Amino acid sequence: MSRRRLQLGESGEAIAARALRRAGYRILAERYTCPLGEVDLVARDGGTLVFVEVKTRSSADRYPPGEAVHLRKQRQVVRVAQHYLAATRAGDVPCRFDVVAITVPEGGAAPRVEVIRDAFPVEGIETF
Amino acid sequence: MSIDDVGLPIVNRESSIENPGSFIVEGPDIPRKRHPGARAVRAYLRTLRGRAVAGVDEAGRGALAGPVVAAAVILKPGARLRGLADSKVLTPAARERLYGRIQAQALAVGVGSADAAAVDAANILQATLMAMSRAVGALCQRADIVLVDGTIAPPLAIACRTIPHGDALVPAIAAASIVAKVTRDRLMAGLAGQFPAYGFDRHKGYGTADHQAALQRYGPSPIHRFSFAPVRAVVDARDRRAQLGLPGIAAPEAGAPLESNVQSPRSNVPVGEGVEAGRSAEDNPA
Numbered sequence: 001m002s003r004r005r006l007q008l009g010e011s012g013e014a015i016a017a018r019a020l021r022r023a024g025y026r027i028l029a030e031r032y033t034c035p036l037g038e039v040d041l042v043a044r045d046g047g048t049l050v051f052v053e054v055k056t057r058s059s060a061d062r063y064p065p066g067e068a069v070h071l072r073k074q075r076q077v078v079r080v081a082q083h084y085l086a087a088t089r090a091g092d093v094p095c096r097f098d099v100v101a102i103t104v105p106e107g108g109a110a111p112r113v114e115v116i117r118d119a120f121p122v123e124g125i126e127t128f
Numbered sequence: 129m130s131i132d133d134v135g136l137p138i139v140n141r142e143s144s145i146e147n148p149g150s151f152i153v154e155g156p157d158i159p160r161k162r163h164p165g166a167r168a169v170r171a172y173l174r175t176l177r178g179r180a181v182a183g184v185d186e187a188g189r190g191a192l193a194g195p196v197v198a199a200a201v202i203l204k205p206g207a208r209l210r211g212l213a214d215s216k217v218l219t220p221a222a223r224e225r226l227y228g229r230i231q232a233q234a235l236a237v238g239v240g241s242a243d244a245a246a247v248d249a250a251n252i253l254q255a256t257l258m259a260m261s262r263a264v265g266a267l268c269q270r271a272d273i274v275l276v277d278g279t280i281a282p283p284l285a286i287a288c289r290t291i292p293h294g295d296a297l298v299p300a301i302a303a304a305s306i307v308a309k310v311t312r313d314r315l316m317a318g319l320a321g322q323f324p325a326y327g328f329d330r331h332k333g334y335g336t337a338d339h340q341a342a343l344q345r346y347g348p349s350p351i352h353r354f355s356f357a358p359v360r361a362v363v364d365a366r367d368r369r370a371q372l373g374l375p376g377i378a379a380p381e382a383g384a385p386l387e388s389n390v391q392s393p394r395s396n397v398p399v400g401e402g403v404e405a406g407r408s409a410e411d412n413p414a
Contacts, residue, residue, distance in 0.1 A: 087350035
């Protein structure tokens with residue numbers, strides 16, 4: 001991954017966290033890392049625990065960022081979520097997976113942030 | 129009370145003088161407060177002149193979250209550390225100042241830690257001893273004798289002795305208490321960035337009112353110590369609520385609408401189509 005792209009991803013997480021806070025989410029963890037992988041944000045939305053994958057793209061890219069979260073990545077996020085739930089003894093807390101899609105336009109205009117709630121199902125993804 | 133009445137016996141009383149140039153600083157740098165056995169400790173310290181003495185102390189033993197951190201410090205002979213005292217009686221600013229001077233004037237500084245998972249897996253005492261052993265092991269110079277604050281010594285291959293109130297009586301232990309405290313505070317400030325809901329930068333994981341309120345509201349984070357009663361109580365309370373069929377987590381913040389407890393995963397929708405069902409929020413970074 002090039003240096004430039006890495007920086008794009010990092011600022012994307014900060015933008016996503018701000019947008020989610022504005023939408024009433026409370027950020028519990030940023031870049032939660034465990035042996036199974038990493039999830040960009042863990043948040044609370046009302047009574048629901050939300051695991052958030054942030055995807056940042058410049059508008060020059062061919063595909064919209066939301067479609068970059070493929071099954072393999074979804075599996076990984078679910079695995080990390082299970083690790084977080086176990087690590088916090090969270091039991092039967094209701095959970096959800098959101099994707100924040102950020103599109104950075106050319107020429108330094110404000111990025112477009114789309115919060116896709118419940119972007120993929122909790123069940124039905126085999127994690128092993 | 130003599131020094132021989134307290135703590136563990138010296139394992140190796142005849143430890144060789146490998147570094148005759150090293151001895152501990154004593155006297156005017158430590159305020160002469162009244163402590164049980166203070167006179168005996170001072171007399172004992174004089175017998176250690178010429179040996180490399182490592183002081184060991186810990187920070188974060190009582191915190192509800194984060195690691196327990198220990199430090200080991202061997203002071204340079206003749207080190208001038210005015211204001212050196214037990215980290216508990218110093219302001220954060222004074223600790224930071226002394227931390228820099230200790231780093232500059234110590235022959236060796238070692239730091240070790242044991243994380244919250246280690247605290248839960250064993251217990252806080254064993255985790256503390258583990259951190260202390262690691263701190264001594266991290267010293268770049270071998271100590272002739274290790275003096276540990278408190279009454280229980282970590283498992284070490286070096287001669288070791290415990291000194292109750294050592295953080296107030298032994299300069300090397302006072303220095304270690306400062307290094308451990310400052311190191312842990314910085315660590316917790318970093319973890320505050322990773323787990324922003326709990327205010328770890330303010331209370332460093334200790335059980336203050338606002339920390340307990342955040343625990344109630346958001347549940348524990350992965351770095352909380354689940355073997356500690358206040359954390360355990362939050363988990364238990366939530367499990368009891370779940371048994372009664374009540375919402376699994378504490379009420380959301382005032383003003384926010386209570387969301388349904390049951391979030392139906394849209395498991396019948398093919399993966400990928402959820403993209404359409406989004407809600408958008410424009411974000412204008414300042």
